[in-house]
Amino acid sequence: MKYRTFGRTGWLVSEIGFGAWQLGGDWGKVDDAQSIDTLHYAFDQGVNFVDTAELYGNGHSEEVIGQALKTWKDSKIYVATKIRPIQWPRPDEVNPQMRGRFPEWYIRENVERSLKRLGVERIDLYQMHSFMDSALVELDWLETLHKLRREGKIDRIGVSLRDNEPDEGVDAATCGLVDSFQVIFNMFEQRPAQRLFPAGEKSNCAFIARVPLDSGSLVGNWTDNSYTQFEPGSQQHNMFRGERFAETLSRVRALKNLCSRHYTCLAEAAMRYALSEDQVSVLIPGMKNRQEVDMNIAISDGAAFPAELKSQLPPHIWIRNYYH
Numbered sequence: 001m002k003y004r005t006f007g008r009t010g011w012l013v014s015e016i017g018f019g020a021w022q023l024g025g026d027w028g029k030v031d032d033a034q035s036i037d038t039l040h041y042a043f044d045q046g047v048n049f050v051d052t053a054e055l056y057g058n059g060h061s062e063e064v065i066g067q068a069l070k071t072w073k074d075s076k077i078y079v080a081t082k083i084r085p086i087q088w089p090r091p092d093e094v095n096p097q098m099r100g101r102f103p104e105w106y107i108r109e110n111v112e113r114s115l116k117r118l119g120v121e122r123i124d125l126y127q128m129h130s131f132m133d134s135a136l137v138e139l140d141w142l143e144t145l146h147k148l149r150r151e152g153k154i155d156r157i158g159v160s161l162r163d164n165e166p167d168e169g170v171d172a173a174t175c176g177l178v179d180s181f182q183v184i185f186n187m188f189e190q191r192p193a194q195r196l197f198p199a200g201e202k203s204n205c206a207f208i209a210r211v212p213l214d215s216g217s218l219v220g221n222w223t224d225n226s227y228t229q230f231e232p233g234s235q236q237h238n239m240f241r242g243e244r245f246a247e248t249l250s251r252v253r254a255l256k257n258l259c260s261r262h263y264t265c266l267a268e269a270a271m272r273y274a275l276s277e278d279q280v281s282v283l284i285p286g287m288k289n290r291q292e293v294d295m296n297i298a299i300s301d302g303a304a305f306p307a308e309l310k311s312q313l314p315p316h317i318w319i320r321n322y323y324h
Contacts, residue, residue, distance in 0.1 A: 001046030002300045006078075006281045007206025009156055009179055013078055015275060016300050017049035018042050019210065019284035021235075023064045024057020027286070028231040032064055034289065039068040042293045048075060051182070051208065051284045053082035053129055053160075054114055062117035070119050079118060080125035080180075080208070082160055083110045088130060089162070091321050099138035102128060107144045111153050127158040127182060133168050135159075136177065158182060158208070164321040166192045169199075176203030185209040185280065187218060187255055187270055188318040197279035206281040212274035213267060213285055215239060217248050220256055220266025224249070239322045255316055262306050268299060273313070276305035 003012040021027065023035045039050070052061045062081060069077060086106055089096035114123060126148070128141060135141065148154045158180035161169045166189070169181045173196060181200060185192045185207075192207070200207060213219050216236060227245040230237040240248060252266070259269040274283050287293050
């Protein structure tokens, strides 16, 4: 396992982290015992960063991680979690207001619940599960988080940017408002490399790249009939409903064709692309079992992503908003 510095925190984190949304059950039925086994297996292989949220399974993902941490007695595991706003901005809302979405009483209540579910005395990284440009001047949320840092409840502060709005974090990254930014970064969503990552480099912010496999599409194993196999009501079933699945599959096939000269597996190409930006501190793919852990950590070998292939990817940028 290769490790990277997590921005200005000084942490050395595994460049392949553990995305834990699926542990909550929102992506289909889960077996908690298997989830704990998968977490421990990942830890044994050198994974030392786990990302979750109170939203995932209404706290169940945090609870499962807490059970895994309780019986893990080896190396340090950095745990990042998130708090959703009292009211989400509308999917099509431009320049939404940050003030009032994270009042102090609400943040404090959620921090205590997350601490209890995770079974820890201090949360390593606490993230706002949505972020708006106005947060630079509407700082009520940040004042509360700094109080909680002084009280020893949380260690570092981060934000998780809206899915289709990576540039909302540019100004905040430039001035180093928080320690880390979580953002979608993959072969379809390439925009963070254009403005966001360079902005954060100046202030030594850490970047967490989520959805490197585009919620499963960039694994490359979908067929025309794959949608019928998604569990009804699951996140994947909802995200790729209607015409979305067919369009996604068509675009995935074009990427497979492009990458085939360099990689036999699209998932490998997608993961290596997401690691190719030096500003990225950690990827957080979801992992349900030991096999998926092995598949993901195999990418952490230091091999460079082909410059020729990277130069051919910009035409495949695809901006979507699946929350409409």
